[in-house]
Amino acid sequence: MSVTHPLGFEAAGVASGLKSKGGKDVALVVNRGPALAAAAVFTSNRAKANPVIWSQQAISDGLITAVVLNSGGANCYTGAAGFRVTHSTAEHAASLLGASAGDILVCSTGIIGEQLDLAKVTAGLTEAAALLDSEGGEDAAVAIMTTDTHPKQAVVARDGWSIGGMAKGAGMLAPGLATMLVVITTDADLSSDQLDTALRGATRVTFDRLDSDGAMSTNDTVVLLASAASGIAPDPAGFAEALHELCSDLAAQLQQDAEGAAHDITIEVVGAATEDEAVEVGRAVARNNLFKTAVFGNDPNWGRVLAAVGTTHAAFDPYDIDVSMNGVRVAHAGEPDQSRDLVDLTGRAVHVLIDLHAGEATASIRTNDLTHDYVHENSAYSS
Amino acid sequence: MSVTHPLGFEAAGVASGLKSKGGKDVALVVNRGPALAAAAVFTSNRAKANPVIWSQQAISDGLITAVVLNSGGANCYTGAAGFRVTHSTAEHAASLLGASAGDILVCSTGIIGEQLDLAKVTAGLTEAAALLDSEGGEDAAVAIMTTDTHPKQAVVARDGWSIGGMAKGAGMLAPGLATMLVVITTDADLSSDQLDTALRGATRVTFDRLDSDGAMSTNDTVVLLASAASGIAPDPAGFAEALHELCSDLAAQLQQDAEGAAHDITIEVVGAATEDEAVEVGRAVARNNLFKTAVFGNDPNWGRVLAAVGTTHAAFDPYDIDVSMNGVRVAHAGEPDQSRDLVDLTGRAVHVLIDLHAGEATASIRTNDLTHDYVHENSAYSS
Numbered sequence: 179m180s181v182t183h184p185l186g187f188e189a190a191g192v193a194s195g196l197k198s199k200g201g202k203d204v205a206l207v208v209n210r211g212p213a214l215a216a217a218a219v220f221t222s223n224r225a226k227a228n229p230v231i232w233s234q235q236a237i238s239d240g241l242i243t244a245v246v247l248n249s250g251g252a253n254c255y256t257g258a259a260g261f262r263v264t265h266s267t268a269e270h271a272a273s274l275l276g277a278s279a280g281d282i283l284v285c286s287t288g289i290i291g292e293q294l295d296l297a298k299v300t301a302g303l304t305e306a307a308a309l310l311d312s313e314g315g316e317d318a319a320v321a322i323m324t325t326d327t328h329p330k331q332a333v334v335a336r337d338g339w340s341i342g343g344m345a346k347g348a349g350m351l352a353p354g355l356a357t358m359l360v361v362i363t364t365d366a367d368l369s370s371d372q373l374d375t376a377l378r379g380a381t382r383v384t385f386d387r388l389d390s391d392g393a394m395s396t397n398d399t400v401v402l403l404a405s406a407a408s409g410i411a412p413d414p415a416g417f418a419e420a421l422h423e424l425c426s427d428l429a430a431q432l433q434q435d436a437e438g439a440a441h442d443i444t445i446e447v448v449g450a451a452t453e454d455e456a457v458e459v460g461r462a463v464a465r466n467n468l469f470k471t472a473v474f475g476n477d478p479n480w481g482r483v484l485a486a487v488g489t490t491h492a493a494f495d496p497y498d499i500d501v502s503m504n505g506v507r508v509a510h511a512g513e514p515d516q517s518r519d520l521v522d523l524t525g526r527a528v529h530v531l532i533d534l535h536a537g538e539a540t541a542s543i544r545t546n547d548l549t550h551d552y553v554h555e556n557s558a559y560s561s
Numbered sequence: 562m563s564v565t566h567p568l569g570f571e572a573a574g575v576a577s578g579l580k581s582k583g584g585k586d587v588a589l590v591v592n593r594g595p596a597l598a599a600a601a602v603f604t605s606n607r608a609k610a611n612p613v614i615w616s617q618q619a620i621s622d623g624l625i626t627a628v629v630l631n632s633g634g635a636n637c638y639t640g641a642a643g644f645r646v647t648h649s650t651a652e653h654a655a656s657l658l659g660a661s662a663g664d665i666l667v668c669s670t671g672i673i674g675e676q677l678d679l680a681k682v683t684a685g686l687t688e689a690a691a692l693l694d695s696e697g698g699e700d701a702a703v704a705i706m707t708t709d710t711h712p713k714q715a716v717v718a719r720d721g722w723s724i725g726g727m728a729k730g731a732g733m734l735a736p737g738l739a740t741m742l743v744v745i746t747t748d749a750d751l752s753s754d755q756l757d758t759a760l761r762g763a764t765r766v767t768f769d770r771l772d773s774d775g776a777m778s779t780n781d782t783v784v785l786l787a788s789a790a791s792g793i794a795p796d797p798a799g800f801a802e803a804l805h806e807l808c809s810d811l812a813a814q815l816q817q818d819a820e821g822a823a824h825d826i827t828i829e830v831v832g833a834a835t836e837d838e839a840v841e842v843g844r845a846v847a848r849n850n851l852f853k854t855a856v857f858g859n860d861p862n863w864g865r866v867l868a869a870v871g872t873t874h875a876a877f878d879p880y881d882i883d884v885s886m887n888g889v890r891v892a893h894a895g896e897p898d899q900s901r902d903l904v905d906l907t908g909r910a911v912h913v914l915i916d917l918h919a920g921e922a923t924a925s926i927r928t929n930d931l932t933h934d935y936v937h938e939n940s941a942y943s944s
Contacts, residue, residue: 225871225879255867257880257896290864291897396868467850467931468939475940481673484638485779488608496608497640513640514674548850550936556851557858557932 180331182315183342184365186210186405189314191321194302196250196288196295202321204302205247207361208275208310213406216242217374218283219381221398227254228264229284230397236268236283240370242403243277245361247322248299249346251288254396263296270300274307285359285399287324287346319344322359325555330431334424339366339408341420345428347395358385358432360400362424366417367406376418377402384425387457388433388544389464433544434526438551441473443528444542451537455492459532460543462486470548473528478521480508483530494534502531563714565698566725567748569593569788572697574704577685579633579671579678585704587685588630590744591658591693596789599625600757601666602764604781610637611647612667613780619651619666623753625786626660628744629686630668630705632729634677637669637779646679653683657690668742668782670707670729702727705742708938713814717807722749722791724803728811741768741815743783745807749800750789759801760785767808770840771816771927772847816927817909821934824856826911827925834920838875842915843926845869853931856911861904863891866913877917885914 182189189207196203209216218237220230236242246267253260268282275282286294309317319329323346330345347358368376381400402421412420433442445463450456463469466486472479480501487494501509506520528547546552565572572590579586592599601620603613619625629650636643651665658665669677692700702712706729713728730741751759764783785804795803816825828846833839846852849869855862863884870877884892889903911930929935 223868223871224873224877225867252864255864255879255892255895255897257894259896290862290868291892293897396864396871465848467935471936471939474936477940479673481635481638481779484608485606485673488606488779490607494607496638509638509674511640512638513642514638514676548936549940550933552850553854553857553931553933553936556854557860 180315180319180333180342180344181207181361181363182312183333184340184363184405186365186407187363188310188312189318190306190309190311191314191317192302192305192309194298196248196298202317203248203250204299204306205318205321206244206271206303206306206310207318208244209242209403209405211405213367213404214241214243214281215368215370215373215404216240216402217370217377218399218401219377221395223396225254225396227252227286227397228256228260229253229286230399231261232264232268233283233399236280241281242283242401243281244271244275245283245285245401246271246303247285247359249287249322249324251286251292251294252290252397253286253294254290256291256293260293263294266296267299270303274303283401285397287322287359287397290396315342315344322346325437327435330428330435332424332427334420336412336420339364339410339412341424343424343428345432347432358398360385360428362402364404365406365408366404367409367411368404368417372414373402373404376414376421379418380422380425384422384429387542388429389461429544433546436546437555438549439546440549441528441547442526443473443530443545443547445530445532445545446540446542447532447534448540449533449535449537450539451493453539453541456539456541457543458490459487459492459534460541462490463530464543464545467548473523474547474549476523478503478508478518478523480518483532484509487532492534493536498535500533504529563698563702563716563725563727564590564744564746565695566716567723567746567788569748569790570746571693571695572701573689573692573694574697574700575685575688575692577681579631579681585700586631586633587682587689588701588704589627589654589686589689589693590701591627592625592786592788594788596750596787597624597626597664598751598753598756598787599623599785600753600760601782601784602760604779606779608637608779610635610669610780611639611643612636612669613782614644615647615651616666616782619663624664625666625784626664627654627658628666628668628784629654630742631682632670632705632707634671634675635669635673635780636677637673639674639676643676646677649679650682654686657686666784668780670705670742670780673779698725698727705729708820710818713811713818715807715810717803719795719803722747722793722795724807726807726811728815730815741781743768743811745785747787748789748791749787750792750794751787751800755797756785756787759797759804762801763805763808767805767812770925771812772844812927816929819929820938821932822929823932824911824930825909826856826913826928826930828913828915828928829925830915830917831923832916832918832920833922834876836922836924839922839924840926841873842870842875842917843924845873846913847926847928850931856906857930857932859906861886861891861901861906863901866915867892870915875917876919881918883916887912
């Protein structure tokens with residue numbers, strides 16, 4: 179049920195023929211109110227897709243009636259014609275819903291640099307609008323999948339109100355945001371400013387710290403819609419905590435279904451001088467192809483970890499740095515410590531702990547290994 | 562002959578048992594003078610191997626008698642014991658050659674975090690010193706190979722003087738410097754200051770712009786030795802031009818033998834506001850795994866190129882940027898231009914031209930594709 183679990187939301191997902199391999203590819207999520215408060219965060223890639231450019235305007239007043247999402251085409255680097263497709267999509271959704279086009283958020287995902295077929299999108303939207311249902315969350319979650327192997331959904335329920343979410347994203351997973359589309363709904367009664375604060379706080383430490391393959395998307399969007407249909411206005415701290423739990427759940431689901439991945443790696447950096455430096459160190463390791471291939475081979479190659487740390491600007495002394503892998507401290511004070519033969523990397527979960535001994539700040543980055551299946555999925559066909 | 566082509570140099574390469582798979586693994590290159598001028602550049606990785614820490618001191622007076630190189634172990638993150646191995650190696654070479662230990666440059670390559678067997682190194686050095694020969698360049702070039710499939714050597718001859726060089730490096734190939742060891746010799750008569758200027762100028766636009774896999778080494782060293790044995794003092798501009806030619810040749814050889822690579826990719830950025838921005842853009846594309854896997858699959862996926870460009874801080878307008886691949890302009894003014902079906906990527910050489918239309922600066926980055934063989938080589942065994 180995901181996005182339709184909170185009261186006040188309906189959704190649908192249909193097949194419009196946008197995806198070359200068929201299947202559902204247009205999703206519609208509608209907020210029936212009474213409130214239409216919303217917040218959103220977008221990719222920081224300067225190459226922004228047309229739906230991102232549109233949606234940044236749509237969210238500026240903090241009101242969103244509905245979110246239209248399509249797989250089968252990113253509508254990025256498609257010029258003025260591509261922007262008209264997004265605009266017409268919003269106009270068509272608005273006319274179906276009796277809303278204003280300026281209150282329609284649009285998200286697209288798929289290949290960059292190819293025009294999206296507007297006729298297919300609008301036909302799909304017409305069908306989806308007729309199928310809108312308070313049980314339609316699952317269909318919507320399926321319709322936004324690209325190379326995902328299964329839909330990602332989550333629900334966090336509190337006393338009298340709840341948050342639901344769906345996400346897609348398997349490749350181009352990197353920060354700012356991790357390449358993905360995420361729609362989150364809640365029936366709590368919160369203002370768009372309160373939603374914005376909570377959403378930025380949650381994404382900063384969840385989706386933004388998922389860095390599967392270092393490739394930043396042009397289309398990333400996370401949107402949070404609040405209907406107030408529960409009639410309950412939770413205290414902001416309690417809402418923020420619940421939202422963080424939901425975002426963390428969805429981020430973990432994205433990591434676990436990343437293209438071709440055989441390991442889910444958490445890189446935990448402790449003892450950093452600042453949180454930013456902890457993130458920089460974690461990300462440098464997460465993006466090191468030699469480290470990532472070593473993990474694929476179940477090889478606890480901590481030298482590759484430290485070589486990656488050495489490329490950062492973070493405060494640390496190369497002679498006072500520790501590395502543990504799955505609980506075994508393999509390097510201490512910049513020298514070999516326990517035998518790497520004690521490290522078992524045969525399971526899917528890998529935990530790398532790096533202690534910089536330079537302060538009190540910490541951060542964790544989630545990533546994946548670099549595998550034959552990743553190379554295959556991204557070389558065998560265009561995406 | 563490579564490093565022994567210029568007059569005044571002898572070299573040798575022997576098998577000392579450092580490499581688990583056997584083969585030559587200790588190389589010695591000696592400058593017989595009359596001059597002993599030298600210059601060197603080292604990795605900018607803050608995790609520097611013990612031989613790099615030693616050699617930065619050794620080069621500080623601009624005089625180097627000999628270079629000792631070993632494969633079979635990087636001697637990095639091996640602590641005080643590891644530094645003593647490097648120091649003892651230099652002492653032993655000095656005693657064999659009747660030189661000062663402070664004039665011996667040491668280079669190591671291999672796995673990080675494992676102690677190097679000093680007894681094997683010194684036994685190998687003793688044997689190498691006895692085999693020193695003015696035809697020994699080839700043996701030395703073989704002894705520094707790790708996952709290289711063949712030795713890399715080059716000679717540039719001018720009127721009465723010449724430059725010779727050898728290089729190793731197949732993985733951890735990234736800037737600052739591209740992970741590698743390079744020894745260059747010349748019989749020209751130049752001061753260490755002149756050598757330093759010429760070497761920094763040449764490496765900046767050759768080895769530093771080779772970014773095969775984005776992973777920066779802890780051991781990179783490029784050293785240039787000048788014997789003055791030709792008796793000729795070329796004009797510095799002419800020497801710089803010849804040195805650039807030699808470095809460019811060796812960098813191309815490194816690229817062509819990069820681990821698992823199926824394509825040699827040149828990313829040429831033009832129309833940049835500054836050279837630094839051109840380099841930043843080229844490197845962002847060179848490090849994008851989705852672009853690299855697409856090239857492996859012969860897929861001219863220019864959307865992945867532009868998504869990578871969008872992550873940079875370089876000046877450009879997303880609606881005024883062109884991309885050509887192997888001569889076909891696939892994107893113009895941020896929109897699809899000629900059909901991607903016209904692009905033939907089946908050959909080994911791939912040329913990506915990105916015009917930012919933001920200025921006059923240019924830069925080229927050399928990289929490789931991301932292949933199954935790269936994943937296999939870096940996951941199947943520790944290196």
